Amino acid sequence: MKIRIEWSYKTPKGQETIFSSEEMPAEMALVIAEDLERTGRSKNILFVDGFDSSWTVKEMKAYLKGIETEPHNVVVYFDGGYERLTRKAGLGCVIYYEQNGKSYRLKANTTFDSLISNNESEYAALYFCLQELEYLEVHHLPVRFLGDSRIVINGMTNEWPVAEEQLTPWISRIEKKIAEMGIQPEYNSIPRKANAEADKLATQAMNGIKIAAAAEVIA
Template sequence: MYIRMEWIYRTPKGTEVACSSEELPAAHALLILEDMEKSGRLKNLLLIDRHDSTWTVKELKNYLKGIETDPHNVTVYFDGGFDLTSRNSGLGCVIYYEQSGKSFRLRRNVSANEHTSNNEAEYAALHLSIQELDLLGVHHLPVKFIGDSQVVIKQMKEEWPTLEKDLSGWAERIDKKLKDLGIQAEYELIPRKSNGEADKLASQALNGVEITAKSEVVEE
């Protein structure tokens, strides 16, 4: 979860100014807040998440304590590829998350032969990533989904209409799965060159190389 802080700062002589922070991971925001509160000059503090919901310090602390042993701070990269000649598709996803004070990366791909276009393969890759979130036990959390498919990202953000029957079916299935898991989805469009991990996994699946791998991410 990411939080931005808004507050009134009061000087010793009584002058006040409205302040706000950039968006921060909730745990980092709490650390900074605890240090700022030592001054005794904060007023009207607001903690606001990406959905514009407000939190008290106590609520945020309880939330972070409750999810410490569950996967959280989840970011998903997904990509789908489709081969016109073979009519096969490759689906790939990379999931970054934190759990019990550590950071992890899950890589997963599968091959398939029931899709009819690259756009459908992209939707199927997004759906695959949500299935993996379900297996990880991710629920009732905000999750960022990142992909290079303009069609999928803009349609899932409801910026573009979903007119094709096959694609609307995928969008409905994905929305239902997200609702069932209580996941608040945020979508981000990136250039293909910035989606290299998921793209490689999709290509490997197209070539018959399927991968399921989980590893700890260690900061150097």
């Protein structure tokens, strides 16, 4: 999770102002905030995320300690493939996360029948990723979703109108699932090349190759 620090600073002569930092990982922000506290001149230190939720230093310490044993710092790559003649879709999902001080990567794919467009397969892939997050027991955390479908990314952020009627129910299902899980989503569009892992999984699914595996990522 990325947050910014906000604090007030008072000089020995009583002059006071308020500072705000750039966004940074929560763990780094906590180290800096504790150092600011040691100066004795920084007061009212708060951590603020992209959704304007705020924590005190004590609350942030408790939060970070509480998520150590749960999946956190979650990043999701999704992609959908579609065969027009068979109306069969392949859905690919790659989830990177941290847990108990280690980094992991989960790869999963599946197929979906009776879809009518590649755009629909992309939305189905995003929903499939939410199901995988649910299996991991990811909840009440910020999650980054990365995909190469601008239709999906801009559709989920309401930047583009939804032109295909069959996509609207998918958006509703995704938003409902996200609300149920308490996820704070961040959607980012990436080049197709950067989404190669999820794309490969979607293609493998359409070719009858099922993948479901998690492994530790060694730096």
